[in-house]
Amino acid sequence: MNLRSLIAITLGIFLMFFSAKAFAQSAQAKSTINIRSAPSTSSKILGVFPKGFKTQVLSNAGGWVKISYDGIVGYVKSDYITITNEKRSAVSNTSRASVAKTAAKAAQATVLKDNARLRSDMSTSSKILKTLKSGSKVYVLSREQNGWVKVKTLDGTVGYMAYYLLKMPSQFVSKTMSRGGYERGQAETFTNLSLAQRILEFAQRFRGIRYSYGGTSPSTGFDCSGFVQFVFKNFGIHLERTAADMARTNGVRISYSEIKPGDLLFFDTDGGKNYINHVGIYLGGGKFIHASSARGRVTETDLNSYYGRFFMMAKRVIR
Known part of the structure; x- marks a missing residue:
């Protein structure tokens, strides 16, 4: 065997080994x-x-x-x-087909944004298993509490995604689920959750719109309450103009442990004055969307970050 043949065989073995990765x-x-x-x-x-x-x-x-x-x-x-x-590890065609056949029995959801994170557990601090592109399909295994959904990807990876990242399948709309202790223990239907999801999807269209004090529209920019008021107004829900007035007047107060996607979150960012001056919309998965003066635009923020220290109250306006 000459040197050229030996190199070719060695290279072939190398490529066969690494093609599976x-x-x-x-x-x-x-x-x-x-x-x-x-x-x-x-x-x-x-x-x-x-x-x-x-x-x-x-x-x-x-x-x-x-x-x-x-x-x-x-x-x-x-x-x-x-x-x-x-x-x-690469997934073989046989394995992929097996996963697809099994998952076909499950409900399919669509990923709504790029770089959407699939996590190992129902926490924003848990391991990121992978990120998915907008338009990717996943299979819904179960709807969990507190804004998380257990899903399986086409390659068989099982994990959790925040509810707001997914366009949920139609068969979930007619089902019901427990409120998990919400006032008077009534049943919450996925019809109302579907409204919450539509509100969140609409709100996320304005990510990146500049912050402007007193602003109430995409053309002028938004302040925090102007953004929240604009989003809910699009769905026929009237909210007061300022964060403090929203907190006093709109919706039903709920505890921190009861917050769900679509609920309003109120903060005192002046630090210890006990005066509400900021509001955002809870997305699920420990995040909320708001017009941030610090970042200068509409953005998503982890509730357990800086803002967690200044959380004052939560209210539910989607009934």
Whole structure:
């Protein structure tokens, strides 16, 4: 056997072994850093990549890494992130067909946004198993409490996704579920949850719209209460103009443990004055959407972050 044949055989074995594996790079922020529109410190800042958070690497060149985080695609300096290679087993055609056949009996849902996270448990602090693109299909295994859905992907990965990330299948609309202790123990139907989902889907269309004090429309920008009022008005639900007045007048007060997607969350961000000055809409999965003056736009935020310290109350306006 000559050297050329030996090299060819060795290369063939190498390729056979590694064809069963898929590699992907992930980036984790060492500190909170700016996400920029181009690989340059003079380019526009699109948002921030928080310390400790992890996301997929799209490209890596010239000291800049292109990432997708929280719906923002942009560039971060490679000096401030840790890049790791993650190895995933490929799924054979036979295995994929078996999963698809089994899952076909389950209800199918559609992912509503890019970089949607599939997690190992019903918590935003749990491990991210993978991220999914908008339009991807998953199979609903069960509807859980507190805004989470247990799903299975086509490749057989089972995990949990926040309810607001999914367009739920029609067969869920007619079913009922327990309120889990909500006032008087009435049954909550998926018809009302469907309204909540439509409200959340509508609200998320305005992610990135600039913050403007006193603003009440996409053209002028939004302040916090202007955004919430605008969203609910589109569904025929009238809310007061300010966060404080909404808290006093609209809806039924509920406890923190009872919050569900579509509920209003109120905060005192002035710190200890016990005066409500901020409002957002709960999305499920520990996140809410709001017009943030700090970030300068409509955005999604983890309820257990900075805002958790200033939470005052929650109210339900979808009856």
